[in-house]
Amino acid sequence: MHEAQHPMTPPSATRRATITDVAREAGTGKTSISRYLNGETSVLSPELRERIEAAIAKLDYRPNQMARGLKRGRNRLIGMLLADLTNPYSVEVLQGVEAACHALGYMPLICHAANEIDMERRYLQLLTTYRVEGVIVNALGVKEELLQTFSRGGIPVVLVDRSVEGLVTDMVGLDNVAAVALATRHLADQGFDEVLFIVQPFRRVSSRRVREAAFRDTIGPLAARGVSGSTIVIDLADAAPALAAIDANLDASRLGAGRMALFAANAPVALRVALHLKERYGADWQQRVALMSIDDSEWAELAGMTTVRQPTYDIGRRAVEFLHERLEGARMPARECLLPGELVVRASTRRDNSQGI
Amino acid sequence: MHEAQHPMTPPSATRRATITDVAREAGTGKTSISRYLNGETSVLSPELRERIEAAIAKLDYRPNQMARGLKRGRNRLIGMLLADLTNPYSVEVLQGVEAACHALGYMPLICHAANEIDMERRYLQLLTTYRVEGVIVNALGVKEELLQTFSRGGIPVVLVDRSVEGLVTDMVGLDNVAAVALATRHLADQGFDEVLFIVQPFRRVSSRRVREAAFRDTIGPLAARGVSGSTIVIDLADAAPALAAIDANLDASRLGAGRMALFAANAPVALRVALHLKERYGADWQQRVALMSIDDSEWAELAGMTTVRQPTYDIGRRAVEFLHERLEGARMPARECLLPGELVVRASTRRDNSQGI
């Protein structure tokens, strides 16, 4: 660690100008300044308006959002709770949220819980103290009661990707049923006769639950076409058992000369499985086993992995719009917006791949 | 999009309790409540304290940070400007920032400019209006003047990863010179006799500039050992020319029976190059050409790519600490904290890889 020799800017720390300063500088009252700021420009004489503009420019005045919010009762802050920014899904949703916020004049207060349930609670509390006008929640273990305090306080809540048991509120996410069906049928169409659906513990996370159920619902009828499947639950913190189970299934299928495909329920699972396959089968693991997943991460193209791309950007945008409508006073029943996923077919599941049927 | 049938929670929208409500409920004055909130617990009679606690619990009172901030002049908000959350580097730095903020009682106000220079400006303005106490900046095109308004206003600024021309302020980042030297020497040690350093346009981004210079400074002396190298500039928005140049170099090297390695200056570049190599050489591109990079992204392990891992978490933590010290009133010259990177050797650059010398 080096020290630079130049000193910091001298302690000329000038206090930021307030509306009072501007009023004095412009030789008028605070009200006029306030009017100018709020665009009530028609009621101001051109002459006064000019003086105000000059004063603002000269003092580099910026209205204090805090004070503003205190007075009008809304500060344009929207809370965004994210379970895991490490998951590209979250980042992409965030982009949509940011864009929509910008367009509608909100400022997202982003809280990243880093997969810690306790953090989620703390952040939600914090959002409360900052008096956000609404919250968008993509959490892991937040329970209904916690969110109810928002709803009850008149703070609209929008859920992203996963619903929360016992809570009836706006929610937006992937149409999981359709997405899983799409993917599963694709695998069947490509000639795979056995599909292993790999998912994290799903009791408590609705999207995982729905995806798993959708998988079983889709694979069931496919038995008529000779296609079967089963679910493997993987705990990313202790993946060994699940990975061993996958290996066993793969081996058995190979013995019976079957064609098996692995279907990861999301990107983190896919990555973990891919790493394992690479370890077990070497660099050309993709020649040996077919892997697909929900979530189109940046490395999917590199790995040539078929995926279902989520409409992440739109999910984020929609979430903000839902919030905005409530904030504008719309009263209506809770809504559910399920957006369709898009199948991105790559080499991993193409008929000519794998042991080249 | 479906409509759920349950209505939203009834419009019982109860206003959040204020300090006045609590005072009334506890049968005392606001001052005592304020004292309790600020931990001046010693000056309160146990009896009164209990009543206050009860009132707070009953009303589920949460002090309004906005009002607090307005009064005390500091709101515990720290601005964090990120050029690109799509880059895992940023997310990791963010994790460090969040952890440190939490530990020190700050709330990070995260602004994601999504690689748009204009957004950076707008967000910086916004941060100003929210009266953040300090800012951490990892931007693309922010210029000195813009940041000066913060410094001059007494708002400390900490730069992350890249410095800004003409601005003397605290800065935290990777020790680029050491990292590039480490990586380059590793390549030489592994028997590569030619290294192509691939970097985005670097005039305006200090870290890229420094890395490029460090590469040349390191590769120069290695000529004695028969190792040469050159730089290729890649524009991710229009990568074709650079990729063609890479191909040409690769072909030439192969003709001369040389062993060439590609060295990407960061993860986004590495991904782009890897995608291209896969396209050109097929799924086993890694058998054909050696690629390494700065930044240890999640797919690096999957691709078996050697990298230099940045101490991202510590960078974020350190940035907040720098800020905190200034906010606590420490006056000192601008500091520069350069943290060491860690070489993560994988198959891509091992001697036995590639055309197996």
Next chain:
DNA sequence: TTGTATGCGTTATCAA
């Protein structure tokens, strides 16, 4: 068209 006075929820100053 402009300005005065009051209050948003909190903390700080002062007096009791």
Next chain:
DNA sequence: TTGATAACGCATACAA
């Protein structure tokens, strides 16, 4: 040990 009261920076009802 406690409690009025006056700000903080701004927006609004109201008066001029």
